[in-house]
Amino acid sequence: MAVIFYIATIIAIFASIKVISCRRVDKAILYFVLLLLAIAFIFIIINAYFSVILSIILFMGGISILFLYVSTFLNINQDIVENGKRGISPKIWLGPLILTFILLVILIYGVVSTTYARGVNPHNSLNVMSPHAYIIMIELSAYLLLGAFMIAYHFMRRLFKGATV
Amino acid sequence: MNLLYLTIIIPLLSFLSLVCIGRHIRSENIKIIGISTMLIILLLTLFTCIDYGVNTVPDMTLIYSRLLWDWFTVGDFIVPVTLSLDGLSLIFLIMVSFFGLLIYLFAALYLESKQEIYTFYAYSNLLIASLLIEILVDNLLVMLIGWEGISLSSYLLIGIYYNQLRSGYAAVKAFMVMHITDIFLITAVFLLYQELNTLNIRDLLTAAHDNIAVDSDIIYWITLLLFLGVISKAAQFPMQTGFVETTLAPMPVTAFIQSSTIVFAGAYLILRLSNLFMMSSDVMLIMAILASITTLFATTISLVQFDIKKIITYLNLGQISYLYWAFSSQNWNASLNFLIVYAVTTALLILSSALLVKMCQGERDISKMGGLIKSAPLLYICFLFCAFSISAMPWISSAFYVKGDIIWGLMAQDKLIAGTIGLIGILLSSLSILRLICKIFHHKPKMANLVTIKKITYLPLLILLFFTTAFFIYFPLPTQGIITIIDLQTKGQLPFRLLLAAVTLLSFLIGYIFYIHNNSEIREIVNTPIVKFFINLSATEWRFDYWLRKIVVIPYLYLANLVKRDPLANWDNWILWSVKKVNSRIVTLENGHLRWYMVSIVIGAIIILMLLVFI
Amino acid sequence: MISLMDCLVFASILFVIGLLGVMIRRNLLFLLFSLIIMNLGVIMALVAAGSYWQQFDGQMIAILAMSTTVAETVVGLALLIKIFYRRKTLNIDSLSEMKG
Numbered sequence: 036m037a038v039i040f041y042i043a044t045i046i047a048i049f050a051s052i053k054v055i056s057c058r059r060v061d062k063a064i065l066y067f068v069l070l071l072l073a074i075a076f077i078f079i080i081i082n083a084y085f086s087v088i089l090s091i092i093l094f095m096g097g098i099s100i101l102f103l104y105v106s107t108f109l110n111i112n113q114d115i116v117e118n119g120k121r122g123i124s125p126k127i128w129l130g131p132l133i134l135t136f137i138l139l140v141i142l143i144y145g146v147v148s149t150t151y152a153r154g155v156n157p158h159n160s161l162n163v164m165s166p167h168a169y170i171i172m173i174e175l176s177a178y179l180l181l182g183a184f185m186i187a188y189h190f191m192r193r194l195f196k197g198a199t200v
Numbered sequence: 201m202n203l204l205y206l207t208i209i210i211p212l213l214s215f216l217s218l219v220c221i222g223r224h225i226r227s228e229n230i231k232i233i234g235i236s237t238m239l240i241i242l243l244l245t246l247f248t249c250i251d252y253g254v255n256t257v258p259d260m261t262l263i264y265s266r267l268l269w270d271w272f273t274v275g276d277f278i279v280p281v282t283l284s285l286d287g288l289s290l291i292f293l294i295m296v297s298f299f300g301l302l303i304y305l306f307a308a309l310y311l312e313s314k315q316e317i318y319t320f321y322a323y324s325n326l327l328i329a330s331l332l333i334e335i336l337v338d339n340l341l342v343m344l345i346g347w348e349g350i351s352l353s354s355y356l357l358i359g360i361y362y363n364q365l366r367s368g369y370a371a372v373k374a375f376m377v378m379h380i381t382d383i384f385l386i387t388a389v390f391l392l393y394q395e396l397n398t399l400n401i402r403d404l405l406t407a408a409h410d411n412i413a414v415d416s417d418i419i420y421w422i423t424l425l426l427f428l429g430v431i432s433k434a435a436q437f438p439m440q441t442g443f444v445e446t447t448l449a450p451m452p453v454t455a456f457i458q459s460s461t462i463v464f465a466g467a468y469l470i471l472r473l474s475n476l477f478m479m480s481s482d483v484m485l486i487m488a489i490l491a492s493i494t495t496l497f498a499t500t501i502s503l504v505q506f507d508i509k510k511i512i513t514y515l516n517l518g519q520i521s522y523l524y525w526a527f528s529s530q531n532w533n534a535s536l537n538f539l540i541v542y543a544v545t546t547a548l549l550i551l552s553s554a555l556l557v558k559m560c561q562g563e564r565d566i567s568k569m570g571g572l573i574k575s576a577p578l579l580y581i582c583f584l585f586c587a588f589s590i591s592a593m594p595w596i597s598s599a600f601y602v603k604g605d606i607i608w609g610l611m612a613q614d615k616l617i618a619g620t621i622g623l624i625g626i627l628l629s630s631l632s633i634l635r636l637i638c639k640i641f642h643h644k645p646k647m648a649n650l651v652t653i654k655k656i657t658y659l660p661l662l663i664l665l666f667f668t669t670a671f672f673i674y675f676p677l678p679t680q681g682i683i684t685i686i687d688l689q690t691k692g693q694l695p696f697r698l699l700l701a702a703v704t705l706l707s708f709l710i711g712y713i714f715y716i717h718n719n720s721e722i723r724e725i726v727n728t729p730i731v732k733f734f735i736n737l738s739a740t741e742w743r744f745d746y747w748l749r750k751i752v753v754i755p756y757l758y759l760a761n762l763v764k765r766d767p768l769a770n771w772d773n774w775i776l777w778s779v780k781k782v783n784s785r786i787v788t789l790e791n792g793h794l795r796w797y798m799v800s801i802v803i804g805a806i807i808i809l810m811l812l813v814f815i
Numbered sequence: 816m817i818s819l820m821d822c823l824v825f826a827s828i829l830f831v832i833g834l835l836g837v838m839i840r841r842n843l844l845f846l847l848f849s850l851i852i853m854n855l856g857v858i859m860a861l862v863a864a865g866s867y868w869q870q871f872d873g874q875m876i877a878i879l880a881m882s883t884t885v886a887e888t889v890v891g892l893a894l895l896i897k898i899f900y901r902r903k904t905l906n907i908d909s910l911s912e913m914k915g
Contacts, residue, residue, distance in 0.1 A: 040817050047829065081862065114845065131795070
């Protein structure tokens with residue numbers, strides 16, 4: 036199990052680095068999907084099946100398709116902003132890299148130095164979906180998504196109206 | 201006597217009405233208001249005099265006092281406003297009202313432009329009112345009101361031509377000098393209260409007599425501070441500015457300030473507190489020294505000036521010193537006599553020179569006048585009597601007796617240097633008045649187109665002229681018990697008077713040689729370098745303004761510049777400065793680029809996480 | 816069983832990589848990718864904590880986080896399209912004239 040977890044972890048990290056550093060959009064989307072798959076695998080390993088389903092539906096089925104749609108719609112394959120010969124220049128990424136490295140070190144130090152107490156009484160409904168307990172949470176996220184879709188709709192509607200007129 | 205408070209109320213009312221509506225009424229009416237104010241005061245004074253004379257019992261000091269109201273009360277400390285009248289205040293009251301009326305009359309005949317008339321009468325009323333407050337009140341704190349009123353009104357009077365820059369500056373300068381010395385006076389009053397727990401003058405004098413040792417430190421400081429407070433009103437040497445600046449005011453103002461009011465104010469305070477001053481011989485010495493310096497200063501300057509107003513001013517300044525010599529030799533009675541003589545003489549001198557200037561169409565340079573004896577014989581007589589009075593003409597002028605007494609008092613107290621300087625002062629001042637007369641009235645006529653002056657204008661002059669003569673010497677003054685009368689040694693007084701007469705005659709002789717009988721040897725003497733140096737020095741008024749600027753003004757300005765930025769309040773400026781610096785650095789991060797914001801967020805996150813993890 | 820510590824380390828690595836991406840990329844599309852990666856790191860941490868303590872709360876918060884991510888992405892893409900139509904570029908720095 037552990038070995039599989041570490042392999043998945045390495046794949047995920049590699050994929051995410053590729054996502055943020057590559058310059059072609061379709062490649063980035065592919066690596067992104069790979070990242071999502073790796074994370075879903077990790078979720079399965081740590082027994083979070085509900086999250087696996089959700090992430091596959093929402094991220095892979097929703098977000099990746101949206102990205103793909105947008106990139107084809109706007110016809111952008113190449114990152115035309117970063118048009119250096121060999122990717123992004125070190126002048127840009129060196130400072131942030133150092134900062135994030137420091138942050139990472141501190142985070143890992145914080146994570147490692149903490150002692151984790153085991154939960155005393157595990158909840159009964161571990162794998163049982165109980166919407167009654169978390170109905171407000173579910174509603175909240177539903178409203179959030181609804182709001183987001185409404186906003187997106189309004190943006191696009193005005194845009195297309197402006198384009199046609 | 202019960203109407204005494206009216207003497208203060210009426211000039212105040214007159215002042216207020218003139219200030220409020222003076223612009224809108226005709227100048228004749230303003231003159232009528234002013235003169236009638238003064239007449240009422242004179243009448244009241246006469247009634248008071250008669251009352252006083254009727255009620256006087258021999259060998260008793262009559263003191264009339266009347267409580268008006270309590271000004272303020274703090275715990276046990278009560279400041280009542282009480283009018284009180286005794287012989288000394290009565291003398292001053294009479295003098296103020298008499299000279300005030302004369303000068304008001306003269307101003308009515310002399311002043312022409314409406315603005316001058318209304319400002320002169322308005323502010324002079326204020327001056328009279330504050331002077332009477334000072335004279336009639338028996339509490340030092342209330343007296344200070346009158347004192348400040350005198351400063352204020354002399355500022356206003358000097359600045360009558362306020363739309364000329366020089367006049368405005370002169371007024372401000374006089375005011376500043378007077379106020380600087382007022383600080384000393386106020387300190388002295390506080391010291392007196394701390395020492396004696398009373399501010400009522402009569403109680404204070406008896407308490408001082410009982411409680412304070414003669415020549416102790418505290419009496420030294422009190423009297424020194426009092427004298428320093430009086431010094432600007434007394435126009436003694438370093439503080440004579442207020443006196444000298446009156447040259448920029450119109451002539452009646454000059455006469456008013458120089459002859460009667462300001463000098464009266466200073467002299468009254470010293471006379472009133474004479475018992476205090478008698479207890480401190482050091483201050484008397486300082487007084488004598490300052491008076492000597494003043495005389496030398498003033499008479500030498502007046503000897504070489506050409507502006508008639510300046511000559512007269514410095515002459516008068518030299519005359520005041522005799523008053524302070526009299527104080528310093530504790531010759532109070534003579535000082536009071538001299539004060540009358542001084543007031544009469546200076547008033548006569550200024551008024552006659554005012555007429556002269558008017559006659560010559562505003563020309564003030566005496567080198568451009570000459571030979572006026574035929575066209576203005578009356579004026580010549582006036583000037584001649586001034587000269588008699590100033591030079592102490594033996595047996596003709598009253599000044600001879602008074603000045604003789606003063607100098608004799610000095611000599612008798614072994615203050616030989618001061619006495620000698622007094623004699624030199626008589627010599628020099630008579631020389632300078634003779635020079636003035638010679639330049640104006642003798643030699644060839646240089647002025648054409650003289651303005652004729654109405655005969656009635658001479659009336660105040662003739663009245664004054666009458667008083668300069670020796671008829672009025674040793675007038676019985678009702679000052680018994682208020683000021684101490686010192687018996688002068690009579691032995692050796694006659695030879696001294698002969699000496700004085702000799703000095704006067706010598707001055708006339710020198711004056712004749714120098715200014716009338718103009719020969720070449722004199723010119724040679726005048727052309728020697730040392731004499732030239734002295735003449736230059738005196739012509740520039742001893743470079744007094746220069747040294748004043750060097751010693752006082754420039755260091756003061758330097759200090760003021762130093763503290764202008766308020767260094768004590770600004771010690772924490774570096775906080776503001778560093779906040780600004782940091783701000784200017786941070787603002788460049790707010791450049792609208794997303795990554796910069798992210799960087800700052802990350803730095804913040806790092807700091808917070810470090811705090812969380814490591815602490 | 817996978818230890819919680821490993822999961823959290825992995826989550827923080829993901830988060831930091833996303834952060835780096837946000838800082839070094841100027842293309843709005845890649846910015847959105849980076850943001851999703853950051854969010855994935857957070858979700859990972861939440862899910863791991865929930866499964867470690869055998870509580871459903873962790874997964875519940877993860878659901879909320881996921882829907883937030885989706886909403887964010889949707890709105891972000893809508894804005895991206897709008898910016899692309901306005902400015903003909905996806906450079907986020909072209910929007911920097913509103914300083915402060």
